[in-house]
Amino acid sequence: MTTRRFVPDSLRDQIVRILIQWGMAAPIADTTATVMVDADLSGIDSHGVSMLLMYETLLNEGRLNANAVPAIAEEGPAFGVVDGDHGLGHATAVYAVELAIAKAAYAGIGAVAVRNSRHFGAAGYYARLASERGCIALITTSTRIPVTFAAGGTSPVLGTNPIAFAAPRADGEPLVVDISTSVVAMNKVKAYALKGDVLPVGWVYDRTGRPVTDSAAAYAMLTSQEATLSPLGGAALETGAHKGFGLSLMVQILSTALSNAATPLDTRDRDNIGHFFLVIDTAMVNSSGSVAGIVEDTLTAMQRDEQEVRIPGDPEREARSERGRRGIPLPDTLIRQVADIAARSGAPFVLTESS
Amino acid sequence: MTTRRFVPDSLRDQIVRILIQWGMAAPIADTTATVMVDADLSGIDSHGVSMLLMYETLLNEGRLNANAVPAIAEEGPAFGVVDGDHGLGHATAVYAVELAIAKAAYAGIGAVAVRNSRHFGAAGYYARLASERGCIALITTSTRIPVTFAAGGTSPVLGTNPIAFAAPRADGEPLVVDISTSVVAMNKVKAYALKGDVLPVGWVYDRTGRPVTDSAAAYAMLTSQEATLSPLGGAALETGAHKGFGLSLMVQILSTALSNAATPLDTRDRDNIGHFFLVIDTAMVNSSGSVAGIVEDTLTAMQRDEQEVRIPGDPEREARSERGRRGIPLPDTLIRQVADIAARSGAPFVLTESS
Numbered sequence: 001m002t003t004r005r006f007v008p009d010s011l012r013d014q015i016v017r018i019l020i021q022w023g024m025a026a027p028i029a030d031t032t033a034t035v036m037v038d039a040d041l042s043g044i045d046s047h048g049v050s051m052l053l054m055y056e057t058l059l060n061e062g063r064l065n066a067n068a069v070p071a072i073a074e075e076g077p078a079f080g081v082v083d084g085d086h087g088l089g090h091a092t093a094v095y096a097v098e099l100a101i102a103k104a105a106y107a108g109i110g111a112v113a114v115r116n117s118r119h120f121g122a123a124g125y126y127a128r129l130a131s132e133r134g135c136i137a138l139i140t141t142s143t144r145i146p147v148t149f150a151a152g153g154t155s156p157v158l159g160t161n162p163i164a165f166a167a168p169r170a171d172g173e174p175l176v177v178d179i180s181t182s183v184v185a186m187n188k189v190k191a192y193a194l195k196g197d198v199l200p201v202g203w204v205y206d207r208t209g210r211p212v213t214d215s216a217a218a219y220a221m222l223t224s225q226e227a228t229l230s231p232l233g234g235a236a237l238e239t240g241a242h243k244g245f246g247l248s249l250m251v252q253i254l255s256t257a258l259s260n261a262a263t264p265l266d267t268r269d270r271d272n273i274g275h276f277f278l279v280i281d282t283a284m285v286n287s288s289g290s291v292a293g294i295v296e297d298t299l300t301a302m303q304r305d306e307q308e309v310r311i312p313g314d315p316e317r318e319a320r321s322e323r324g325r326r327g328i329p330l331p332d333t334l335i336r337q338v339a340d341i342a343a344r345s346g347a348p349f350v351l352t353e354s355s
Numbered sequence: 356m357t358t359r360r361f362v363p364d365s366l367r368d369q370i371v372r373i374l375i376q377w378g379m380a381a382p383i384a385d386t387t388a389t390v391m392v393d394a395d396l397s398g399i400d401s402h403g404v405s406m407l408l409m410y411e412t413l414l415n416e417g418r419l420n421a422n423a424v425p426a427i428a429e430e431g432p433a434f435g436v437v438d439g440d441h442g443l444g445h446a447t448a449v450y451a452v453e454l455a456i457a458k459a460a461y462a463g464i465g466a467v468a469v470r471n472s473r474h475f476g477a478a479g480y481y482a483r484l485a486s487e488r489g490c491i492a493l494i495t496t497s498t499r500i501p502v503t504f505a506a507g508g509t510s511p512v513l514g515t516n517p518i519a520f521a522a523p524r525a526d527g528e529p530l531v532v533d534i535s536t537s538v539v540a541m542n543k544v545k546a547y548a549l550k551g552d553v554l555p556v557g558w559v560y561d562r563t564g565r566p567v568t569d570s571a572a573a574y575a576m577l578t579s580q581e582a583t584l585s586p587l588g589g590a591a592l593e594t595g596a597h598k599g600f601g602l603s604l605m606v607q608i609l610s611t612a613l614s615n616a617a618t619p620l621d622t623r624d625r626d627n628i629g630h631f632f633l634v635i636d637t638a639m640v641n642s643s644g645s646v647a648g649i650v651e652d653t654l655t656a657m658q659r660d661e662q663e664v665r666i667p668g669d670p671e672r673e674a675r676s677e678r679g680r681r682g683i684p685l686p687d688t689l690i691r692q693v694a695d696i697a698a699r700s701g702a703p704f705v706l707t708e709s710s
Binding site for chain 1: 428429431432433434436461462463464465466468491493505506507508509510512513518520522530532533534535536538539555557587588589593594595597598599600601602604605607608609611612613614615618619620621633635637639640641642643644646649650652653654656657660661663664665667
């Protein structure tokens with residue numbers, strides 16, 4: 001598989017042109033493309049431009065409102081509920097986290113729940129956005145398809161339900177934790193399938209509870225609900241299955257119960273994805289101390305005698321620096337896919353190779 | 356090891372009498388004993404009356420203020436910072452969660468960070484308290500001794516850093532998730548050691564990264580920092596080590612950075628434990644829907660075809676019912692310990708066996 005590198009701004013421009021052809025308003029297309037390209041820059045290849053084909057399918061099936069306008073449905077001094085109007089999640093999520101930041105600036109903390117959203121890319125983006133302004137952020141989202149089993153069960157009852165957390169550091173870019181509450185994300189199984197690698201035992205099980213290690217079979221079975229993913233902590237109580245299950249439930253409820261988004265086994269309204277954004281204004285809540293200083297002390301002490309310890313968010317920060325300079329690597333199959341999507345939308349192909 | 360059952364109210368009375376002899380104000384002793392006995396009733400034997408000896412040691416070493424009065428150090432419309440005045444954490448935590456509930460009733464959400472607290476028992480108690488009043492709660496605490504390694508490392512850099520979450524259900528008692536973000540809690544290793552059982556590989560490692568499966572040796576090595584616990588997700592990236600590490604960091608920062616409590620490797624002020632309480636008033640944030648109804652639907656759907664799936668919090672609820680009727684089982688060694696502590700404090704021994 002050949003991979004070439006492309007100028008990030010040309011990828012951003014390409015996505016904007018396609019989204020506008022789909023009917024999206026220019027400022028919303030702009031925000032959406034910025035968030036998507038940030039995933040590609042950060043090395044989170046599964047959540048950037050590679051999602052475009054799935055978005056096109058949703059659009060063609062009438063399950064995505066291209067010219068959605070997110071709006072506040074309920075509001076109080078420190079909270080809001082946002083209706084995403086069935087649009088792509090990226091611009092809705094930026095709107096929601098900005099609202100939470102504004103609430104926090106007034107009340108110390110702000111929480112915003114979202115309904116009628118769609119896939120919003122990497123949750124860590126929005127957490128980082130809040131922490132770049134000195135806030136602590138905790139963000140969760142529901143996901144569309146049940147793939148993860150409950151501790152003690154064998155059928156898929158929850159999504160991969162990610163959670164992101166970010167906090168400012170005194171001497172560097174924010175700490176950013178961004179994890180699924182399943183043992184791995186779906187895209188990890190897909191990546192193994194693309195390479196033909198054997199899966200580790202403990203990731204995927206069939207409906208009778210037997211491990212599936214054939215990665216291609218596992219991915220196909222997961223999408224048809226014939227197989228299920230372990231929660232974080234694996235399948236046994238001994239390794240913490242109930243802990244991953246509990247965390248996934250927490251994410252599910254924060255993301256859907258406050259905003260009336262779809263519950264995981266509700267098949268009528270599955271596209272109605274919900275998010276939750278909590279933002280804490282650190283200057284206001286800890287006015288006598290330095291949150292960023294305490295975070296810095298906590299993290300630097302951990303790395304003092306440990307060369308191999310990586311602080312969450314550091315690999316993505318390094319990828320942004322490297323890819324920002326050298327360009328974003330895209331495999332030829334993906335480039336062809338983007339060219340086809342552009343052609344179908346009526347947008348020109350404007351991807352430019354890095355020199 | 357003989358075990359007899361005791362009348363819960365007599366255990367509560369016993370604890371109150373000891374705490375008052377230690378110099379604690381009667382209402383604070385009352386709250387503390389109620390929280391401690393609830394742990395014993397719930398089957399969380401590690402966090403109830405069995406902690407009394409450790410509290411006595413802290414007191415004798417001048418590291419615990421028996422007549423502490425928690426007070427608000429900072430406050431805003433939706434947040435507060437509480438100083439625990441170096442007292443036991445239970446009454447301080449009840450004070451803090453009540454403050455967060457009051458803030459949430461006004462602003463939709465409320466967050467309270469706590470410093471200068473001590474051990475507060477089981478985090479789930481305070482989350483359940485909020486959910487019994489219709490709120491969603493997310494609670495974290497730091498712990499005193501670093502025992503857990505970071506993904507990629509071999510030295511103890513974080514505590515067991517628990518997280519608790521609760522949400523109301525339409526047809527039953529609240530969902531309560533209460534987990535440590537290490538693969539197991541310290542008391543689990545201690546329980547294996549008491550029985551002489553061999554530890555599963557993956558729980559405890561020595562400082563060179565070799566697994567320790569001798570439970571007695573492992574517990575001793577953990578307390579002297581010669582061994583370390585895995586984060587949730589185990590020691591390998593493949594099983595999610597970085598996820599448990601990330602969650603533990605999140606708990607650490609929420610619990611300490613907002614309130615200036617001790618950082619994990621700060622040895623000067625290690626007793627200064629911090630907590631974090633987030634409460635969401637579900638009637639206010641989701642005024643057009645029913646949070647408890649959505650939670651109920653989510654949970655009942657998961658159990659429909661799965662007999663073996665237990666909802667988090669259900670085992671503790673069942674224990675409360677059974678032990679409330681039949682009495683709290685206490686091993687003779689613990690009864691003798693309580694009698695000795697009572698004698699040393701000058702309180703009478705009032706434990707009464709269940710008939």
